[in-house]
Amino acid sequence: MDRALNLEVKPSWAEIDRARDACVAFLRQQRFADATVDAVSMVTSELVENANKYGEFSSADAAIRIRLSVTDSAIIVEVRNPVGHCSTENLAQLDRMIQWIRGFQDPFEAYVERLRVVSAQSLHHAESGLGLCELPMRANRSSTSVWRQATTLPSQPSTFCNDQRVCRP
Numbered sequence: 444m445d446r447a448l449n450l451e452v453k454p455s456w457a458e459i460d461r462a463r464d465a466c467v468a469f470l471r472q473q474r475f476a477d478a479t480v481d482a483v484s485m486v487t488s489e490l491v492e493n494a495n496k497y498g499e500f501s502s503a504d505a506a507i508r509i510r511l512s513v514t515d516s517a518i519i520v521e522v523r524n525p526v527g528h529c530s531t532e533n534l535a536q537l538d539r540m541i542q543w544i545r546g547f548q549d550p551f552e553a554y555v556e557r558l559r560v561v562s563a564q565s566l567h568h569a570e571s572g573l574g575l576c577e578l579p580m581r582a583n584r585s586s587t588s589v590w591r592q593a594t595t596l597p598s599q600p601s602t603f604c605n606d607q608r609v610c611r612p
Contacts, residue, residue, distance in 0.1 A: 446473070447512040452491065454500040454507060454524070462509055463488045473513055483518055487511065489574045490522035497533050498524035 448469040452458035466487045470480040487509065494507045502525075510521040526534070547553040554577060 446514070447510060450509040451506045452509065454495055454498055454505060456492075456495060458507070459488055459491050459495065462491045462507075466509075466511060469511055470518075475518075479518075483511070483520060485577075487520050487522070489577070490520065492574065494522050494524035497526065499527035500525065501527075 448465060450462060450465050452462050463484050466484040467480055470483055475483075491507055491509065498505070498507065500506075505525050508521075508523040510519075510523075512519045512521075544550065544553045547556070
């Protein structure tokens with residue numbers, strides 16, 4: 444049985460459902476519990492959504508690349524998308540948010556704290572960061588500890604990651 448799923452999707456909101464469906468089918472084929480399938484497919488969807496939102500897709504062949512790989516002790520979710528030079532600040536902001544989330548004992552506490560911040564913001568504020576906070580919280584509830592996202596800069600790869608540890612059914 445193949446222990447990896449490689450998928451390339453177009454930078455389109457409609458492709459998020461296709462990515463989620465492929466993830467669900469792959470994880471079911473691997474015989475993971477429903478809670479793990481739900482959590483990992485949600486993580487994948489959130490990361491593809493972020494790639495769609497923050498990617499630089501000016502060339503015709505630009506795409507979002509997804510890789511789910513299963514080892515004896517982990518499920519690794521990688522989502523790669525091209526980013527422009529102006530995205531350096533977005534990557535720095537992503538890194539700061541990840542470090543902030545890691546500072547909490549329980550991912551739920553980070554999510555609740557982020558909800559407090561978002562509720563005090565203007566309705567016109569562009570980003571909430573809730574999806575990013577929700578990833579480790581959901582993963583934690585399904586015996587999956589954290590998540591992994593990889594982003595590639597044009598001239599220098601930059602990876603933010605934490606392997607997902609998953610209990611086998």
